[in-house]
Amino acid sequence: MRDVYVLGIGMTRFGELWASSFRDLFVEAALEAIGDAETDRLDSMYIGCMSGGLFVGQEHIGALMADYLGRAPIPATRVESACASGGAAVRLAYLEVASGASEIVLASGVEKMTDGADVTAALATAADQEYEVYHGVTFPGLYALMARAHMFKYGTTREQLAQVAVKNHYHGTMNPNAQYPFEITVEQVLASSMVADPLRLLDCSPVTDGAAAVILASEEIAKKAQAHPLVRIAASAQASGALALHDRDDITYLDTVAKASQLAYQQARITPEKVDVTEVHDCFTIAELCVMEALDYTEPGKAANLVEAGETRIGGRMPINTSGGLKAKGHPVGASGVAQIAEITAQLRGEAGDRQVAEARIGLAQNMGGTGASCTVHILEGLA
Amino acid sequence: MAGIVGYGAYVPCYRIKAEDIARQWGGDPGAVKRGLLLEEKTVPGLDEDTITISVQATRYALQRAGISPAEIGAAYIGSESHPYAVKPSGTVLIDALGIGPEVHVADYEFACKAGTEAMFVAWSHVQAGHMKYALGIGADTSQGAPGDALEYTASAGGAAFIMGKENVAAEILETYSFTTDTADFWRKEHEYYPQHAGRFTGEPAYFRHIEGAGRGILEKSGRKPEDFAYVVFHMPNGKFPLRAGKLLGFRKEQIEEGWLVNIMGNTYSGSSPTGLAAILDVAKPGDLIFMVSFGSGAGSDAFIFQATKRLPEIQSKAPGIRAILGENRRYLDYGQYAKYRRKIIFNSPV
Amino acid sequence: MKSPQYTREIPQRYRLEAQKCKQCGKIHFPPRLICDACQSRDFEDVHLAGKGRVLTWTVIHVAPAKFDLEAPYVIAIVEMEEGVRLTCQVVDCNPEELALNAPVEMVFRRIQEDGQADIIQYGHKAVLQRE
Structure with missing residues (x-):
């Protein structure tokens, strides 16, 4: 397998984008990535999308997007792994280039969530329909089950969960594409309306329209490009686990995140301490804590202490979700995993503006689907 | 049996x-x-x-x-x-x-x-x-x-x-049914709530059929009201079953155990059967139990039970x-x- | 859920039918064609007795449209006496009555309907054991 580089990145603004259609969102992000890469060549494309069918009634998304991007007849494939669809699309594009089958491949993610579908029900299809959702559980509900179990096991507090959202909103103020670029307080989180006890509205990532795209290329192509400092994909890993939360040995521990990150650390030949900047899948505040623990950034039960101490803020020892994360940047489910790669690439290039992490050389992006039954981990290395 | x-x-x-x-x-x-x-x-x-x-x-x-x-x-x-x-x-x-x-x-x-x-x-x-x-x-x-x-x-x-x-x-010693066409209460297909004929649901409906079935089964079995430890009737409200008992010659004490209506309401098809269950919860071997249901339209089914040694x-x-x-x-x-x-x-x- | 899918799952929904791996002893609910623990395909049928304890719970305030009328309602992960876990509602209680390891038993209830004219879908929910 040969090395793969990130040649270009692009994303739409994230938010309630009433004027933009599903296909427009994709095309806008893809054109920005193509422009950023300063290339006209595309050999194939992958589109991560969780549920075009339920959100806008559209399947067969690969061909639709290739057509509207003006790139037919190149191969175009829709990738679905619930909220990890974006990460999975990046991984397939990576593998296609790494294998030598293609030179330049677009990986993208798109979701149009505000066109009037029952979003709660659509998102719930990422859980076990027959044995979880049948009984009326929602996604906030599943993460609330994890949160309460984490509280029982480790004494994690309500305030500690709120601090994750406060930190990510602070980061979001520096991201011009963020859906919610404003600060919030712990008190505001604790006073927000209950969604699924103990999780409140401000513990939850929002419903978002948006798309993101990255162009991946071989070393030969990347080294000819002059537009940006080089960023290499040092590892691409993925793991699967039990779809139903109740089937996990430990409800508070994300096995797939642990497995995918271990594979990624091995492939990149690094240890977790070497990571300078991280994007994690904070669909709910509890998720960021559980992911930090499974990434081996700290022992199980200790992640909240790092958040409390400010270690995960920009300027801290291990900045996490500098983009604002899913919480403040927004969570167009199929696009989030790709937007994470765009953020890490921007950081490693030194192009992250106000939210730039000083001397960031190694970045990690963790994306997951459902309650973590699918997880992708990518490690990127800046070669500036 | x-x-x-x-x-x-x-x-x-x-x-x-x-x-x-x-x-x-x-x-x-x-x-x-x-x-x-x-x-x-x-x-x-x-x-x-x-x-x-x-x-x-x-x-x-x-x-x-x-x-x-x-x-x-x-x-x-x-x-x-x-x-x-x-x-x-x-x-x-x-x-x-x-x-x-x-x-x-x-x-x-x-x-x-x-x-x-x-x-x-x-x-x-x-x-x-x-x-x-x-x-x-x-x-x-x-x-x-x-x-x-x-x-x-x-x-x-x-x-x-x-x-x-x-x-x-509890052995079933006797049964008896009493049925006529009496339109005291009804609900047609696609109607959400039942209709009823007001006070016509009392004398010509509930009491006539309960009494008919009750007297019929006493006669058929050759037993008297005082032979029974417990009695249960359909309970559309608290008063009707007490009055029906009186009409047939039962004492209030015989009715009380199965009289759940004051704290349960009228469970319709479940009414007298649930009252019977309450009696079976406490009856002793040998006890005779008298039961008459009532359904609008109208009819009553009467039963005589006798508790056995197995009941306790x-x-x-x-x-x-x-x-x-x-x-x-x-x-x-x-x-x-x-x-x-x-x-x-x-x-x-x- | 439409009738064919619903009907197929009646043994699990109505009777909590599970299976035990003859090789490693792991109990699966619902049954699987291959044991995820040991890859065996040799199983025996077991019925869950319907008693268990609450491992964690939530109170759903924002519900899918089908469950809107019931909100707020409790959802828990219950570990059955046989060791297998499942997700279900806990009903006939105040959320304040829930506690870690609270003993529950399963009762047969209506779970959902696709719409007023569609089939009624039944299954099991948990109630707190009060004795």
């Missing part, structure tokens, strides 16, 4: 007080309570219906009978609130309990008499030797129209009886109905009650 080998009764945990219904419609709470002799009634949870009530009551009956569900040859649910207009309630029940598929299933409907019909047919099969065990259930989640007198009483609950010839806990052995194998009525009562106000009984018009989908 064939009879009851296992019984069980169940009511939902939700309640509404008669006075809260009275206040909603500008009635006099005191007068309603005095007039109907009714404190409160049961209300089904949003997730309960005739089928779920029947399943829970039958689980208790199976616990008491100590038999394998697979040995039951027939299962009959009597109700005026079968959840489907077309599709049997009994099929859900038998698959939920592991009865069948080699089983005869039918749903019965005869206003408030459907439960004792189911019991009668189940007993008849066993008595005739068609099968080893048969199940008869009376259960309802009855509805009275908002503001109608029936709204004070129409409640939810039911009782299940497994009939057999071995290990009988099975009483505590499942919760008694007075214990169920007493524990975990969860009171609703009228607004919540209107939501629980789906009396509020929503935008779809709900």
Whole structure:
């Protein structure tokens, strides 16, 4: 397998984008990535999308997007792994280039969530329909089950969960594409309306329209490009686990995140301490804590202490979700995993503006689907 | 001799007080309570219906009978609130309990008499030797129209009886039925709430049929009112069964044990069967029990039971109905009650 | 859920039918064609007795449209006495009555309907054991 580089990145603004259609969102992000890469060549494309069918009634998304991007007849494939669809699309594009089958491949993610579908029900299809959702559980509900179990096991507090959202909103103020670029307080989180006890509205990532795209290329192509400092994909890993939360040995521990990150650390030949900047899948505040623990950034039960101490803020020892994360940047489910790669690439290039992490050389992006039954981990290395 | 080998009764945990219904419609709470002799009634949870009530009551009956569900040859649910207009309630029940598929299933409907019909047919099969065990259930989640007198009483609950010839806990010594065409209460297809003929539901309907069946079975059996330890009648309100007892020559003390209506309401097809369950919870070997149901339309089924030595052995194998009525009562106000009984018009989908 | 899918799952929904791996002893609910623990395909049928304890719970305030009328309602992960876990509602209680390891038993209830004219879908919910 040969090395793969990130040649270009692009994303739409994230938010309630009433004027933009599903296909427009994709095309806008893809054109920005193509422009950023300063290339006209595309050999194939992958589109991560969780549920075009339920959100806008559209399947067969690969061909639709290739057509509207003006790139037919190149191969175009829709990738679905619930909220990890974006990460999975990046991984397939990576593998296609790494294998030598293609030179330049677009990986993208798109979701149009505000066109009037029952979003709660659509998102719930990422859980076990027959044995979880049948009984009326929602996604906030599943993460609330994890949160309460984490509280029982480790004494994690309500305030500690709120601090994750406060930190990510602070980061979001520096991201011009963020859906919610404003600060919030712990008190505001604790006073927000209950969604699924103990999780409140401000513990939850929002419903978002948006798309993101990255162009991946071989070393030969990347080294000819002059537009940006080089960023290499040092590892691409993925793991699967039990779809139903109740089937996990430990409800508070994300096995797939642990497995995918271990594979990624091995492939990149690094240890977790070497990571300078991280994007994690904070669909709910509890998720960021559980992911930090499974990434081996700290022992199980200790992640909240790092958040409390400010270690995960920009300027801290291990900045996490500098983009604002899913919480403040927004969570167009199929696009989030790709937007994470765009953020890490921007950081490693030194192009992250106000939210730039000083001397960031190694970045990690963790994306997951459902309650973590699918997880992708990518490690990127800046070669500036 | 064939009879009851296992019984069980169940009511939902939700309640509404008669006075809260009275206040909603500008009635006099005191007068309603005095007039109907009714404190409160049961209300089904949003997730309960005739089928779920029947399943829970039958689980208790199976616990008491100590038999394998697979040995039951027939299962009959009597109700005026079968959840489907077309599709049997009994099929859900038998698959939920592991009865069948080699089983005869039918749903019965005869206003408030459907439960004792189911019991009668189940007993008849066993008595005739068609099968080893048969199940008869009376259960309802009855509805009275908002503001109608029936709204004070129409409640939810039911009782299940497994009939057999071995290990009988209460033998059925005699049965008698009395039926005429009397339109005192009815509901046509697609109508949500029943209609009734006001005071015509009393003398020419309830009392005529209860008395007809009651006198008939006393005569047929050659027994006198004083022979019986316990008596239960259909209980559309608190007063009617007490008056029916008096008409037939029974004392109030014989009626009290099965008289659940003041704290349960009228569970329609489940009414007299649930009262019978309350009696079986306390009866002693040798006790004679007199029962007359009533269903509008109209008719009554009468039974004479005699408790056997086995009854005390099975009483505590499942919760008694007075214990169920007493524990975990969860009171609703009228607004919540209107939501629980789906009396509020929503935008779809709900 | 439409009728064919619903009907197929009746043994699990109505009777809590599970299976035990003859090789490693792991109990699966619902049954699987291959044991995820040991890859065996040799199973025996077991019925869950319907008693368990609450491992964690939530109270759903924002519900899918089908469950809107019931909100707020409790959802829990219950570990059955046989060791297998499942997700279900806990009903007939106040959320304040829930506790870690609270003993529960399963009762047969209506779970959902696609719409007023569609089939009623039944299954099991948990109630707190009060004795």
